Amino acid sequence: MATVSSTPIRPELVCPAGTPAALKSAVDAGADCVYVGFRDETNARNFPGLNFNRKELAEGIAYAHERGAKVLVAINTFPRAGRADLWHQAVADAAGLKADAAILADIGLIEHAHRTHPDLRLHLSVQAAASNPDAIRFYAERYGIKRVVLPRVLTVQEIAAVSARVQPVETEVFVFGGLCVMAEGRCALSSYATGQSPNVNGVCSPASDVRYTETAAGITSELGGFTINKFGPNEPAGYPTLCKGRFIAADKASYLFEEPTSLNTLAILPDLIKAGVTAFKIEGRQRGRAYVAAVVQAFRQGVDAAMAGLPLPDIDLDRITEGGKQTTGAYEKAWR
């Protein structure tokens, strides 16, 4: 079992919260930071009934700060032409409510935030798809970006190389949760099928366009009227996204882009720590507080054990993974 011998940086555990109750669960379970979004299309989890109004965010920040945790506000969609006010207001409110940072993707919004709220710490969202030192240094030098969330396409070795070359810019990587197969921030599959884009409207495969039909043969999932998957009676299901659809090619139904699988790096945390990563991010603002509590507790134990040079905990997270399966994804690129 892998352990860490000497690790100078203790990574922050950055945890998701879609609701005030989930924020409390995350903080109570040991999150160093919680990231949240406003209840509108300024964030990439603009789902029905989810997210925070301004009062809830103020209360959430107070709850977290009283317990030594930070709150980051994701304003990580791309402003629509003529509607930038909504995004500008979100940045102003994040700053006004004393959020610890804003997570932004759009270069115009980053410029606006840097110019109008110079005291607001800025993180570069994974949606910006900055995956090499030149791109990251540009954002840092021009707009004062302090941290970059790296796209989920790099190996651990590549992450180590990028982290070393962009210092003092901090790097944050995903350690658990759903995966996107497309270049981050550049996916058009959902908008092709539903007219709504994760990058602009903040919603991938909007629930309003999803239909499930259960029969004795199993469940059929449709997105925007397209049948995208069929699961047998006891087969684990996944999210109704086109990238995880099962399509028939050469008379064989298979996953062409990606299988329903969750990222889980619990076993390789020491490698990521050695790579010089500053923060570990857990995906899943759309998930319930039971998920948040379970995953945050597992990774709190994992990070603490790795930092102490102890064996990593063997925690089974199968029951909360998509499709009941787990992968280390691009970090190890085991398929090569």
Place this chain on the structure above:
Amino acid sequence: MSQGHTRGAVKPATPPFSPVLLLGMALKPVRPVVLQPIFDAMLKMIRRRHPDILERMADYGDRAVCIDPVDLPFVILLEPDPEQPRLTVLREVDPGSVTATIHGPLGMLIALAEGKVDGDALFFSRRLVIEGDTEVVVALRNAIDGAGIDLIDDISAELGPLARPFRAAAGAAAGLIGRMRDDFETLRSALIAPAVKDVDAQGMRIAQLETEIKQLRKTARRGGVA
């Protein structure tokens, strides 16, 4: 168990063999209207203690949702109009009269409401069945999960001086149900043990046959005699 549901071509979640299933059978002769005051009180409590649920559901006020505890002979109709919400217990609901239905065992639905289990995980594992308008179901799930409901705490807070005995009774009931659930599981395992043994044997035989077929195909491809 043939219960009252929004049944159509849909196969709802199978009820687990549990104490609730027996309770459901015992409750079959009871008319839903007799239970209605419990649900009226529950709605009143939710409005008072968790007003944010209806606030989060504001965009979906005109969309009725049927909640179907598959181990009980009733369904619950939720009409989330923020001004005049209604929670009605019925024997069954016409599928055409609701925008969505959620099927699942009672214990799981309560655990979901209390944030003890993750809704997506239940869906992935197929223990929760959803039909109809997915948007209102997602909104309801998020609204309830976000409220931080704790049924024992919530009911205790409504009972004033009776809170302490209620907590004691609830704790004893939870312990009893837990023990009964264990006993039911033992009973279930004993009842199905012969069938499981047969299925295991059949599975092994099928795996053996599949290996033989693969071998024969390989031989045939090489031009050998199968």
